[in-house]
């Protein structure tokens with residue numbers, strides 16, 4: 177494992193590391209912010225999952241997360257959004273292939289050779305973080321757009337693994353929107369029954385844990401009506417009695433300006449559970 181960057185920030189350290197992922201079969205970068213801590217102290221970890229076209233850099237450079245992580249004494253880990261490299265399948269479109277891993281385990285060639293982002297972010301990366309950094313095994317997950325979908329699905333598929341979950345502008349029902357239909361057709365094939373295992377709205381009825389969900393959504397988001405449709409998850413949650421808070425914000429778009437505006441509320445939500 178190689179450290180590519182280190183920067184002092186808010187009394188702690190923002191780093192970027194490169195490592196070889198056995199699960200993905202390629203080299204991967206991730207960002208990790210570690211607050212100031214006592215010698216030997218281990219801190220809980222917030223995993224951030226980014227959206228389409230992102231690398232590990234977008235969140236660590238644009239969201240302003242380090243101030244909140246330092247305030248709440250949590251580590252923040254931000255992985256890349258797909259396997260990468262010359263030997264990894266890709267597509268010229270921004271919403272498929274490298275930069276668009278959708279946090280699932282692909283079953284269809286050529287994608288199945290490397291695209292196992294669910295197992296990477298849920299299993300392999302936390303195991304590395306908890307072995308090689310000052311991290312405890314108290315975890316939470318949040319994300320944006322495709323990464324919001326990833327956060328919701330990671331929590332719903334893995335009861336007991338995360339103490340909190342939240343999302344900004346998530347793709348809540350990928351089976352019902354063009355981004356998800358395109359990616360799931362490629363990565364999972366034509367059987368829509370297989371798709372349901374990676375769709376938060378479809379998974380909610382079978383959830384064995386009622387972990388509260390916090391969602392923030394901008395009303396000036398150009399993807400809101402076509403790709404995101406957060407009301408689909410909110411309606412299903414209401415039907416099932418699953419705790420979900422959907423906050424709609426007039427004037428805010430899909431960008432990191434929106435994320436930065438409300439990220440402090442998400443850190444407070446996560447920290448309450450992680451330190452509780």
Ligand SMILES: N[C@@H](CCC(=O)N[C@@H](CSC=O)C(=O)NCC(=O)O)C(=O)O
Nearest residue numbers: 227228229230234270320321322323432
């Ligand atoms: N067509 C656009 C779409 C890319 C985009 O908006 N990406 C978002 C996430 S969208 C859902 O997953 C993003 O986070 N972009 C990075 C950023 O720093 O803003 C395009 O190709 O630009």
